[in-house]
Amino acid sequence: MKKDILPEPYQIPKMGTSGLRLKQEQYNRAGFLEQFTEGIARYFKEITSTTKIAENNTHLLLGGDPREGNSERIKTMASILTAHGFTVIVPENGLASTPAMSHAIRHLKTIGAIILTASHNPFTDVGIKINTANGAPALTDCTERINELQNDVQDYLTQDYKTALTEGLIKTIDIISMYADLLDKMFSFKDMREKIEGTPVSAVFDSMHGAAGPFAREVFVNRLGLDPLMLREEPRTDLGGFDDKGEPKHPEPDFDYVSDLINQNSTNQFSIAAAWDSDVDRRLDGGSGFFLESADEFAIFARYSHLINIQSMFNNTIYFCRSTVTSHAIDLMSNELTTIFKDKTIKTVQTPTGFKWIAELGNWGVEESNGVGNPALREKDGIFATVFLLKIILETGKTPLQLMEDIWKDHGRVYFTRGEVSGSDPIEKEALINILKEAQSQIGNRFGTLTLENAGSWDYKHPETGEIAEKNAAYFLEFSDGNSIKARFSGTGSGGYTLRVYCSKFDKNYSIPKTRIVQPMKDAFDDFLQNGGFKGKSEKYTDSNQPDVYL
Ligand code: VG1
Ligand code: CO
Numbered sequence: 001m002k003k004d005i006l007p008e009p010y011q012i013p014k015m016g017t018s019g020l021r022l023k024q025e026q027y028n029r030a031g032f033l034e035q036f037t038e039g040i041a042r043y044f045k046e047i048t049s050t051t052k053i054a055e056n057n058t059h060l061l062l063g064g065d066p067r068e069g070n071s072e073r074i075k076t077m078a079s080i081l082t083a084h085g086f087t088v089i090v091p092e093n094g095l096a097s098t099p100a101m102s103h104a105i106r107h108l109k110t111i112g113a114i115i116l117t118a119s120h121n122p123f124t125d126v127g128i129k130i131n132t133a134n135g136a137p138a139l140t141d142c143t144e145r146i147n148e149l150q151n152d153v154q155d156y157l158t159q160d161y162k163t164a165l166t167e168g169l170i171k172t173i174d175i176i177s178m179y180a181d182l183l184d185k186m187f188s189f190k191d192m193r194e195k196i197e198g199t200p201v202s203a204v205f206d207s208m209h210g211a212a213g214p215f216a217r218e219v220f221v222n223r224l225g226l227d228p229l230m231l232r233e234e235p236r237t238d239l240g241g242f243d244d245k246g247e248p249k250h251p252e253p254d255f256d257y258v259s260d261l262i263n264q265n266s267t268n269q270f271s272i273a274a275a276w277d278s279d280v281d282r283r284l285d286g287g288s289g290f291f292l293e294s295a296d297e298f299a300i301f302a303r304y305s306h307l308i309n310i311q312s313m314f315n316n317t318i319y320f321c322r323s324t325v326t327s328h329a330i331d332l333m334s335n336e337l338t339t340i341f342k343d344k345t346i347k348t349v350q351t352p353t354g355f356k357w358i359a360e361l362g363n364w365g366v367e368e369s370n371g372v373g374n375p376a377l378r379e380k381d382g383i384f385a386t387v388f389l390l391k392i393i394l395e396t397g398k399t400p401l402q403l404m405e406d407i408w409k410d411h412g413r414v415y416f417t418r419g420e421v422s423g424s425d426p427i428e429k430e431a432l433i434n435i436l437k438e439a440q441s442q443i444g445n446r447f448g449t450l451t452l453e454n455a456g457s458w459d460y461k462h463p464e465t466g467e468i469a470e471k472n473a474a475y476f477l478e479f480s481d482g483n484s485i486k487a488r489f490s491g492t493g494s495g496g497y498t499l500r501v502y503c504s505k506f507d508k509n510y511s512i513p514k515t516r517i518v519q520p521m522k523d524a525f526d527d528f529l530q531n532g533g534f535k536g537k538s539e540k541y542t543d544s545n546q547p548d549v550y551l
Pocket of ligand 2: 119120277278279280281282
C-alpha cells in the first residue's frame with residue numbers, strides 16, 4: 001500500500017440527474033479518477049466507521065457497462081478502494097447492468113455500488129453512478145457529501161491491483177445468474193416457459209451493443225426458451241461506434257436510435273419487440289407492429305400487477321410514482337388500482353426527474369424517458385419490463401396494442417411527446433431560463449393557436465415528510481383546452497445545454513392521430529420562445545420517428 005500525491009487536484013463537478021457524466025478526455029486526465037475514487041472511499045469510510053450500514057459493512061460492488069476504458073477504470077478504482085480496507089465485488093468481466101447492481105447490493109448486503117456507466121450517452125462520454133445500501137441511486141445529501149470530500153483530496157491511498165487480487169480483496173460474482181434468479185422468483189419462469197412451448201412466441205431484441213446482451217440471452221433464451229432475433233447483442237467498447245454522420249451512436253432506446261428494431265417490428269412478425277440502453281435500466285417495449293409509450297406501458301403493468309409475485313414486497317401504502325414531466329396515465333387509474341389492491345392504500349405521487357426520487361419511496365414508478373421501476377429492487381429495470389410485458393402477452397393472448405386499447409377505452413389517453421432545445425452558448429441558456437421564469441407575465445396571451453392560462457414552476461413536496469425536497473423541479477405552462485407543457489434542463493449531458501420540453505394532453509378519444517394533438521403544443525412553445533426573444537427551436541421530439549397506429 002502507498003500514498004500518492006495528486007500533482008494538481010481538480011475541481012470535480014457535482015453529480016447530475018444520475019451520476020457524474022463527462023467527456024472521456026476529462027475523466028481520463030491524469031489523477032482525475034484517482035481523486036474521484038478517493039473521495040468515494042472516504043465517504044463510505046465516514047458513514048461506516050461508527051455505524052453498521054449493512055451486514056457486510058466493508059463490501060462494495062464495482063462494475064458497469066462495456067464502454068471504452070471501463071475495465072481499466074475498475075482496476076484503478078479497486079486498487080484505491082481495497083487500499084482503504086474495502087472488499088470489492090466485481091461482476092465477471094466487469095459487466096453489469098444498473099438494475100442487477102441494485103439487486104446485488106441488497107442480495108449481498110453490501111454498503112453500496114459504484115456503477116461505471118454514462119448510460120444513454122455515447123461511448124465518448126464516461127459516467128459513474130453511486131447506489132447506496134438500500135439499492136437505490138444516491139440521494140443529494142450523499143452525492144453532495146461525496147463531492148465535498150472529493151474536492152478536499154490532495155493525496156490518495158492505493159495498492160498493487162494484483163496484490164489485492166491475490167489477497168482476496170477483490171471477488172468476482174456471476175451477477176447475470178443472480179439477477180435472472182430474481183426475475184424467476186417474480187415471474188415464475190417455469191410457468192412462462194411452459195406457456196411459450198405451448199404457443200411459440202416470436203421476439204426481436206436490440207441490446208444496442210451495451211451491457212444488455214448477456215442478460216437478455218440468459219433470461220430470454222436460456223431460462224425462458226425463446227429463440228429471439230437478437231440485434232446488436234454483443235457488448236462493445238464503442239457501443240456500436242459511429243453513425244452515417246460521423247457522430248458516436250447513442251445507446252438509448254428511443255425511436256431515433258433503433259431503426260432496425262422499428263423495421264423488424266413493422267413486419268408484424270414479432271409478438272414482442274424491445275430495446276435497452278447501455279446499462280439496461282431503460283427499455284422500449286412493443287410488438288405486433290406497435291410500440292408502447294413508457295407511462296402507457298406502466299398503466300398496463302399496474303392493471304396486471306397480480307401477475308407478479310410482489311404483493312409481499314409492498315408496505316401498506318403503495319406509491320404509484322411518476323416524474324412530474326411524465327404522462328399522467330397512471331393517475332387516471334386510481335379507482336381501478338384501489339380495487340386491485342383492496343387492502344392497501346394507493347397513492348399516486350409526482351417526483352422530480354431522476355429515478356432516485358422514485359426508488360426512495362419503494363420503487364413502483366415510471367419516467368417518460370423509458371424507465372420503469374421494479375419493486376423488487378431499487379432502480380429502473382429494462383429487462384424486468386420486457387419480461388413483464390411478455391408475461392402479460394402470454395397470459396392474455398393480447399397484443400401490446402390490444403392491451404393498450406383496453407386501458408384507453410376505460411380511462412382515455414394521454415397524448416405525450418418529449419422534445420428538446422439544445423445549444424452550447426451559456427448566454428442563450430440564461431435567456432431561456434429568464435423566458436421560462438417570467439412566463440407568468442404572458443398569461444392571457446396567445447401562442448400559435450393556444451392561449452396561455454397558467455404558468456410557474458413545480459416544487460417536489462416529499463409525500464412522507466411533507467418537506468419541499470426539491471425546488472423548481474420543472475417549469476410548467478398550461479394552455480387552453482388542457483394542453484400542457486413542462487420544461488426542465490437535462491442533468492445528464494457532458495457539454496452545452498439541453499432544455500427538455502414535455503407536451504401532454506388528455507383526450508377520451510384515443511384514436512386521434514397523435515400529430516394532430518401534439519403539433520399545436522410544439523408550435524405554441526416555439527412561438528412562446530420567439531416572443532421572449534429566443535432564436536432557437538424545439539426539436540428531436542420522441543414521436544417524430546414513431547409510426548402512429550391511427551394515421
Ligand atoms: C435523463 C432522463 C431521466 C433519467 C436520466 C437517467 O435525465 O430524462 O428520466 O432518469 O436520464 O437515466 P436528464 O436529466 O437528461 O433529463 V439513465 O438510464 O440514462 O442513467
Ligand atoms: Co440507463
